[in-house]
Amino acid sequence: MTHDATEGATRSSASRPVRTVWVVAFVLLLVFAVFEATKYGGWVLVAALAGAVAPDLSFLAGISGGPHRHGQLPRRAVPLYNLLHRPVVPVVVMLGCLIPESPSVAVPVFNFGLAWLVHIAADRALGYGLRTPDGWQR
Template sequence: MSAITAPAKFSGARTAARTAIRVAWFAGALFWTAFAVLEGVNHGWLAVLAALAFFIAPDLTFLAGLRDARHTERGQLPARAVPFYNAAHRALVPFALMIAYAFGPITWAPIFAGLCGWLAHISFDRAFGYGLRTKDGFQRGRR
């Protein structure tokens, strides 16, 4: 086996693994979306509003770099917005807040619905190939 053909054999396995991971993220996205809808149905318009607001909110971090947007390449996020974007797009953050909510003294359904919407957003992003950003503002693993 030559050194030239070895990577070609493994690239198919890598592609299959990436596809499996994206399918898993998509299943998670459907789960969290359904959970947010269920919370809205069970707890009213305020829960629906919170779920929608938290579904949209992570992408509002783009506004932090709006001033520098004209100086970036296509697909690049301005460096000023990267820390905010990455913080808002880490699945561990809303998941940890869900655990704190479950064991904490506060029991207000719109909070949980919002966290479901936030996790749905992150899961959809990962399913469609959008991940965290490098310090330069590019998608990790895409360059």
């Protein structure tokens, strides 16, 4: 079995300026998410907390995904992990709040997507990105 040089890597090779942009995005999004969650409270807070952890639920898809090494995501979990860690997906969820006519649905949906986006920005700011087909960090 051959291994490439990125095997076992735990952080992305994103440049410092790119990671700095993600840090700024993370801070701004986090402030906005906390403001929104405390402003509305109740189910909006629950939706925000769910959105913050939702992307990492993809790890559950790999629980019985066969043998893998520390830091490697099982192959069967990689497509779901990569999908849930693309910023466009929570943005689409946030745009979904434009469809319902009821603020009681729109506000939690928006905050779910916002917290999801905060999670992605935090991951990217810390150097965690998408996974290779073999389950390693890119």
